[in-house]
Amino acid sequence: MIRFSLRKFPVNKDLEDATGVPWGCTLEPLITLPKECMVDDLSSSLDRCHNCYSYINCFTTVNKTHWHCMMCHTENEVTAKYSNNAKHPELTQTLVEMNIPPDAEDNSIAVDPPLLPIYIGVVDITGGPDYISTVQRSLSKLVESLSDDSLFGLVVFDDRIGVYNLYCGKPHVRHVRINSGSCPINLEEMTQHDDTFVRVGDMRESINAAIENISSVALQGGNRCLATTVQSLVDFFGTYQGHTYFRARLCVFLSGPCTFGLETLNQRRQNTYRQGLFKTKDIYNEGVHKKVFAPQSSFYRDLALTASTLGVAIDLFVVSEEWCDLASMRSLAELTGGRLIHYQSAVDCTLPEDCAKLAVMYGNGRAMLRIRTSQPFKVTKLRGPCAPDTYRDDVLHAAGLDIHQSYAAEFAFNRGGGNVFSEYKPAIVQVTFAYTNTIGQRKLRIQTVKIPTAEYIENMFENADPEVITKLFVHRSIESCVKWGVNEGRVSVLDTYVYLISHYNETLPYDAHEFDVDFSVYPHLQILSALIYGMFTCPFMSCREDYTLDQLVAFQSTCIGANPEHLALLFYPHLMSFENASQTPGLSLPLSPLTVKAAKNSYVLLDAYQTILILQPAENKESDTEKLAIEFKDISLESNVDSNGTKTAQNPGWSTIEKYIAEAQGSRPIHVAVTQCKNPEPLCKYLINDSGAVKTCMPGSSYDHYYWRGYKAFYKFLVSQLHRLYDPEGESDFEEPAEENCPGSHGNYTAA
Numbered sequence: 045m046i047r048f049s050l051r052k053f054p055v056n057k058d059l060e061d062a063t064g065v066p067w068g069c070t071l072e073p074l075i076t077l078p079k080e081c082m083v084d085d086l087s088s089s090l091d092r093c094h095n096c097y098s099y100i101n102c103f104t105t106v107n108k109t110h111w112h113c114m115m116c117h118t119e120n121e122v123t124a125k126y127s128n129n130a131k132h133p134e135l136t137q138t139l140v141e142m143n144i145p146p147d148a149e150d151n152s153i154a155v156d157p158p159l160l161p162i163y164i165g166v167v168d169i170t171g172g173p174d175y176i177s178t179v180q181r182s183l184s185k186l187v188e189s190l191s192d193d194s195l196f197g198l199v200v201f202d203d204r205i206g207v208y209n210l211y212c213g214k215p216h217v218r219h220v221r222i223n224s225g226s227c228p229i230n231l232e233e234m235t236q237h238d239d240t241f242v243r244v245g246d247m248r249e250s251i252n253a254a255i256e257n258i259s260s261v262a263l264q265g266g267n268r269c270l271a272t273t274v275q276s277l278v279d280f281f282g283t284y285q286g287h288t289y290f291r292a293r294l295c296v297f298l299s300g301p302c303t304f305g306l307e308t309l310n311q312r313r314q315n316t317y318r319q320g321l322f323k324t325k326d327i328y329n330e331g332v333h334k335k336v337f338a339p340q341s342s343f344y345r346d347l348a349l350t351a352s353t354l355g356v357a358i359d360l361f362v363v364s365e366e367w368c369d370l371a372s373m374r375s376l377a378e379l380t381g382g383r384l385i386h387y388q389s390a391v392d393c394t395l396p397e398d399c400a401k402l403a404v405m406y407g408n409g410r411a412m413l414r415i416r417t418s419q420p421f422k423v424t425k426l427r428g429p430c431a432p433d434t435y436r437d438d439v440l441h442a443a444g445l446d447i448h449q450s451y452a453a454e455f456a457f458n459r460g461g462g463n464v465f466s467e468y469k470p471a472i473v474q475v476t477f478a479y480t481n482t483i484g485q486r487k488l489r490i491q492t493v494k495i496p497t498a499e500y501i502e503n504m505f506e507n508a509d510p511e512v513i514t515k516l517f518v519h520r521s522i523e524s525c526v527k528w529g530v531n532e533g534r535v536s537v538l539d540t541y542v543y544l545i546s547h548y549n550e551t552l553p554y555d556a557h558e559f560d561v562d563f564s565v566y567p568h569l570q571i572l573s574a575l576i577y578g579m580f581t582c583p584f585m586s587c588r589e590d591y592t593l594d595q596l597v598a599f600q601s602t603c604i605g606a607n608p609e610h611l612a613l614l615f616y617p618h619l620m621s622f623e624n625a626s627q628t629p630g631l632s633l634p635l636s637p638l639t640v641k642a643a644k645n646s647y648v649l650l651d652a653y654q655t656i657l658i659l660q661p662a663e664n665k666e667s668d669t670e671k672l673a674i675e676f677k678d679i680s681l682e683s684n685v686d687s688n689g690t691k692t693a694q695n696p697g698w699s700t701i702e703k704y705i706a707e708a709q710g711s712r713p714i715h716v717a718v719t720q721c722k723n724p725e726p727l728c729k730y731l732i733n734d735s736g737a738v739k740t741c742m743p744g745s746s747y748d749h750y751y752w753r754g755y756k757a758f759y760k761f762l763v764s765q766l767h768r769l770y771d772p773e774g775e776s777d778f779e780e781p782a783e784e785n786c787p788g789s790h791g792n793y794t795a796a
Contacts, residue, residue: 045073045477049069050063050507051509052497052498052503052507053465054497059504062547064545065513067455068425068454070450070452073449073451074445080133083134083142085133086145087143088145091111093115095118096118099134099476099492101135106129106135114472115418134490143488161190161409162194162195162293164241164277164293165196166294166296167183167258168299169258170264171300172299172390175390176258176259177259179395180256182398183399184252185399186402187248190244196210196251197241197242201268202266202267203266204269209235210240211250218235222304228275231277231279231280268301271343275306278354282350291484293406294356295399296358296360297361298360302373310340349379349431352443353441354443355409355410357382358380359385359406359444361385361395378604383446384597385398386597401713406444406445408480410443410479411445412440412478412479413439413441414436414439415438415474416474417438417473418472421457424456425453426438426439426453427604428442428605429605430442450606450607452515472492472495505566506566510569510571514611517576517579521537522603530585541576545559548560548563559767575616584599602654606653613652613653614653618632618651619632619649621643623647636731637731646661647659647701648727649704650727654714655716656708656714656717657717659719660718
């Protein structure tokens with residue numbers, strides 16, 4: 045549930061500053077728990093500290109009359125439950141999950157009406173035939189995956205809003221035309237709540253008929269009133285039986301920008317885009333547009349915060365080659381716990397498969413996450429795909445939840461000076477996570493961790509986690525990109541990383557001419573420079589002209605919610621080879637052309653998180669490749685999904701590759717491509733351990749020195765930066781490292 049960037053905390057602020065390693069953690073609150081952690085008890089039975097409100101835990105000292113809170117060191121009276129010295133789970137385990145009673149004092153529990161999940165399909169009907177057909181298949185997949193007790197509604201929009209009455213024998217939609225003014229529509233005047241949401245188990249035929257009817261009411265072209273439609277639906281939820289706590293999802297399908305009603309694209313912003321200032325190749329030039337990822341206004345953010353308060357998550361599925369200004373719309377998904385996915389084309393996109401996973405992977409909701417720390421330190425930043433609390437930095441709220449969703453927190457000391465941690469004042473972190481599960485039960489997870497401390501900088505690097513460090517760097521860089529522009533985001537991360545490496549080198553007994561940027565003393569950290577390099581060459585921080593601005597924003601949104609393992613795949617893909625398709629995979633291989641060349645007679649699989657590439661042996665026929673591609677595509681359509689959202693094999697004879705793909709499809713949207721080793725071009729752009737990698741430098745840019753041709757050039761850049769840091773006057777004799785001394789030259793650079 046919780047992973048720390050440093051498995052041993054610095055004993056004081058001076059030691060923290062001396063490492064340069066970001067100090068924080070990542071949280072995956074919905075990981076599958078072992079049975080012993082499931083406690084059949086009410087959370088209200090737990091004792092809480094009357095001073096800091098932390099829960100009694102396994103690190104608490106309990107006697108017959110009092111218990112000592114290790115978070116704030118307050119003495120509390122013992123209740124009858126803990127007076128008999130019984131071994132309660134919360135006093136023996138670090139992680140427990142309990143039931144939240146209906147009358148909990150935090151007022152976050154809904155009893156009436158029942159917490160049935162609600163799904164609303166919100167469809168832009170101005171797209172072309174391919175788009176409409178794909179959306180229809182996607183909605184059909186979504187409805188097919190919903191339980192009988194789920195509620196479903198269907199809304200369409202162009203320059204009107206249309207609400208389907210799903211109780212009718214034949215599909216019936218009632219439209220209301222939108223004025224060009226700034227007021228949302230009161231949907232209660234055109235439909236009732238009970239007519240809008242129907243029970244899926246009772247009305248599946250009617251729902252499917254309505255989905256088929258979308259093509260009859262669809263128009264090719266015309267205006268889109270996206271903002272007005274979403275605002276009207278959020279207001280509609282706010283009046284449902286006077287209750288404000290839901291478990292609802294708006295699944296919005298969009299084919300272009302909002303051009304009518306509320307929050308239409310600003311004319312100046314459109315003109316800027318049309319003049320080329322928003323094109324990918326220009327956003328990195330200093331002074332052109334430093335806030336290219338900044339929203340047009342706060343409208344969507346305010347709307348998302350309202351939706352999150354109501355318990356409404358919003359998913360944005362954008363299928364468009366047009367610029368839709370997702371930089372403004374992203375708050376709808378990111379602040380409500382929804383998803384933002386961009387597809388360039390409706391042909392052969394994974395939209396139907398992505399919608400089929402909604403009910404299984406995103407069925408939990410109405411969550412509140414809080415981190416409490418012991419007195420010497422505190423939480424300074426808490427980030428993730430959710431809404432921040434109005435008053436506290438250590439609290440987040442999420443209307444929707446992905447079972448693989450991840451959050452990140454950063455720590456800081458409350459004061460400087462001598463050692464702040466000791467045997468009597470240990471470093472303790474307590475995470476509390478309240479949520480509603482897929483069957484409508486309110487649950488509370490509590491994890492309390494006591495972290496050992498380190499007194500020497502060597503101990504800090506020995507216990508550093510490179511994947512968590514990368515996750516913290518990603519959140520920092522995205523925040524800087526949105527606020528100050530791409531260049532500022534790159535520079536801030538580079539400065540921090542060079543600072544980290546410089547402090548690492550200060551611990552080594554080397555002279556100033558032999559900087560180590562590859563952490564050769566600590567093998568588990570050798571992947572870190574490759575992950576940082578991968579972050580700089582990923583879409584939202586690189587200069588690749590084959591990405592549109594909306595794709596960059598969607599990629600940022602993916603990174604915000606991805607867990608550390610998935611981020612590592614994004615930045616340094618997993619490369620494996622098999623002598624045959626049923627062989628057990630080995631260790632991760634270097635991302636080098638030499639690796640692919642050596643495996644020309646084997647199967648090669650590259651997992652880049654959203655893409656899985658498979659290279660067949662050179663002797664295989666092209667017809668076999670086409671057949672295999674069809675079989676792998678069928679995996680996503682025919683395999684089973686277990687209760688945790690993981691794809692499971694139907695055929696026990698599946699090969700290792702097929703099982704690997706099925707498991708990956710259960711946790712993330714992926715595209716599978718199959719080719720032959722004699723045609724490795726699709727794989728080449730991922731091979732970073734080579735000086736001949738794809739060029740990422742933009743000629744004429746004032747930031748040329750921040751772009752590199754391959755990982756070896758990045759390695760040389762880091763060494764040169766360290767020399768400039770320690771010798772700003774350039775008086776020392778500096779020679780660039782030889783080619784054979786750079787990581788990847790001998791194919792020996794592997795992912796940990």
